[in-house]
Amino acid sequence: MKADVVVIGAGPGGMAAAWAAAKTGAETLLVERYGFCGGMATTGIIGSILGHYLNEKEPAVAGFLKVLVEKMAVLGGCEKWENAFKKYGISFDSEILKYAAEQVLLEAGVKFLYHSYFLSANVNSGMINHIEVVNKSGKMKIEGKFFIDATGDADVAYFSGFECTKGRPQDGRTESMGCIFKIAGIDEDRLTDDVVKQAKEKLLKLRSTGQLKIFNEGLGGKGSTIRKGERSFNMTRFAGDATDPITLTQAEISLRQETFKIYNFFKENVPGFENSYISAFHINAGIRETRQIKGLYTLTEQDVIEGRKTDDSIARCTYWIDIHCPFGRTINAHLCYKECQTPDYCIMLDKYKDYLPSKDKLHPPANDWFSIPARCLIPEKAKNLFVAGRCISADHKAMGATRVMATCMATGDAAGTMAASCIEEKCDAQSVPVKKVQQNIIHIGGLY
Numbered sequence: 001m002k003a004d005v006v007v008i009g010a011g012p013g014g015m016a017a018a019w020a021a022a023k024t025g026a027e028t029l030l031v032e033r034y035g036f037c038g039g040m041a042t043t044g045i046i047g048s049i050l051g052h053y054l055n056e057k058e059p060a061v062a063g064f065l066k067v068l069v070e071k072m073a074v075l076g077g078c079e080k081w082e083n084a085f086k087k088y089g090i091s092f093d094s095e096i097l098k099y100a101a102e103q104v105l106l107e108a109g110v111k112f113l114y115h116s117y118f119l120s121a122n123v124n125s126g127m128i129n130h131i132e133v134v135n136k137s138g139k140m141k142i143e144g145k146f147f148i149d150a151t152g153d154a155d156v157a158y159f160s161g162f163e164c165t166k167g168r169p170q171d172g173r174t175e176s177m178g179c180i181f182k183i184a185g186i187d188e189d190r191l192t193d194d195v196v197k198q199a200k201e202k203l204l205k206l207r208s209t210g211q212l213k214i215f216n217e218g219l220g221g222k223g224s225t226i227r228k229g230e231r232s233f234n235m236t237r238f239a240g241d242a243t244d245p246i247t248l249t250q251a252e253i254s255l256r257q258e259t260f261k262i263y264n265f266f267k268e269n270v271p272g273f274e275n276s277y278i279s280a281f282h283i284n285a286g287i288r289e290t291r292q293i294k295g296l297y298t299l300t301e302q303d304v305i306e307g308r309k310t311d312d313s314i315a316r317c318t319y320w321i322d323i324h325c326p327f328g329r330t331i332n333a334h335l336c337y338k339e340c341q342t343p344d345y346c347i348m349l350d351k352y353k354d355y356l357p358s359k360d361k362l363h364p365p366a367n368d369w370f371s372i373p374a375r376c377l378i379p380e381k382a383k384n385l386f387v388a389g390r391c392i393s394a395d396h397k398a399m400g401a402t403r404v405m406a407t408c409m410a411t412g413d414a415a416g417t418m419a420a421s422c423i424e425e426k427c428d429a430q431s432v433p434v435k436k437v438q439q440n441i442i443h444i445g446g447l448y
């Protein structure tokens with residue numbers, strides 16, 4: 001197979017990258033290991049969409065996100081864009097997203113190759129000549145002028161020999177994994193303040209005795225569902241390296257076991273849950289952090305909290321440094337920062353406290369955003385590879401902000417535009433025409 005731009009991975013970053021490349025005039029192929037789009041938004045049932053909210057007048061992210069939301073709204077899968085962008089999180093129906101995203105991409109002219117797993121790349125002096133995927137036919141060669149790594153784990157960059165980092169520098173630990181699950185058949189009218197209060201008290205007790213491993217005591221919400229009587233729950237954690245298949249297998253099994261325990265608790269203890277049932281388990285354990293590429297620039301904590309802007313800005317992010325405990329702890333260890341009250345030994349609090357962010361310095365300035373520079377999407381020495389999504393060049397702390405889905409879509413808009421613009425200008429990734437890219441981002445309705 002062959003295309004101008006080959007995007008690997010159809011999550012928030014990859015969907016947007018493929019859409020933007022096609023909208024900017026490139027013949028585009030989107031390769032995905034599963035048989036549908038969405039990445040974590042569908043395989044992990046993650047929601048709501050975060051990172052776009054700036055204020056009630058303007059969003060920080062538009063482009064593919066806006067088109068996707070408009071399509072989902074028409075299909076009854078979320079609110080209209082005019083209302084949705086004014087919300088801190090955009091709730092949606094993850095089943096509708098599968099269909100809506102595919103339609104948006106088909107309308108833009110994107111071609112698909114599903115059920116194909118990236119395997120390796122043929123690289124010469126920083127130039128990827130072709131990649132190989134593996135599927136039911138065996139190995140398949142795919143040629144492209146430009147490639148976009150939107151695998152979340154930087155698989156393409158890493159196996160092409162470009163430098164990557166993983167986790168925090170002190171011990172390589174990454175944010176914990178987790179999973180979201182949905183429970184339907186809830187009589188939500190019966191979830192009075194009193195019922196919620198009592199349920200929370202019981203949940204906290206079960207957590208303190210170790211019977212439930214939950215990092216919050218919430219009763220779910222409308223994240224990846226908008227249906228009455230259905231809620232999505234984000235409560236579980238599992239620590240480990242999600243690029244290690246043995247660890248990932250353990251995570252899948254353990255997270256499903258925890259989910260079932262939590263569900264049983266609700267069903268047996270909380271009025272309104274008597275007739276409820278699990279309507280969706282994750283398809284893939286929720287992965288927050290694995291590899292980051294080493295790009296021409298690495299985004300830092302200071303970039304985030306100072307709301308820094310750069311001349312080569314290609315995306316805006318309003319989200320904050322949200323690091324889920326890399327040890328997967330749940331008792332008094334909600335997020336990872338200097339003030340963490342974990343009762344257990346933590347090497348970071350003991351030896352590297354200076355590295356940790358402060359609880360009151362996690363956010364960009366109010367009503368403001370920080371730039372994601374084009375350089376964060378370009379692996380050092382790569383001639384025809386860009387990245388999009390959570391594996392862009394950012395340190396452990398900054399990626400805690402850039403990993404959310406709207407921001408991943410914004411970097412996708414940029415990566416697709418960068419690839420198509422390079423083809424148009426006949427230049428390689430190292431000399432990407434930034435001004436042209438910025439014009440093209442605006443042309444497709446994006447923001448930077």
Ligand SMILES: Cc1cc2nc3c(=O)[nH]c(=O)nc-3n(C[C@H](O)[C@H](O)[C@H](O)COP(=O)(O)OP(=O)(O)OC[C@H]3O[C@@H](n4cnc5c(N)ncnc54)[C@H](O)[C@@H]3O)c2cc1C
Binds near residue numbers: 012041117405
């Ligand atoms: C528990 C949890 C809760 C979260 N909560 C929120 C939230 O509330 N709001 C929010 O906005 N974000 C949230 N996030 C973060 C967000 O979901 C992810 O960071 C985001 O989806 C990353 O997008 P991506 O496109 O980079 O990667 P992914 O979403 O992981 O997509 C990568 C795609 O590439 C495919 N792929 C991977 N490897 C290969 C390969 N080798 N060959 C072919 N295909 C491949 C995958 O199947 C997938 O479709 C959460 C994450 C977790 C884990």
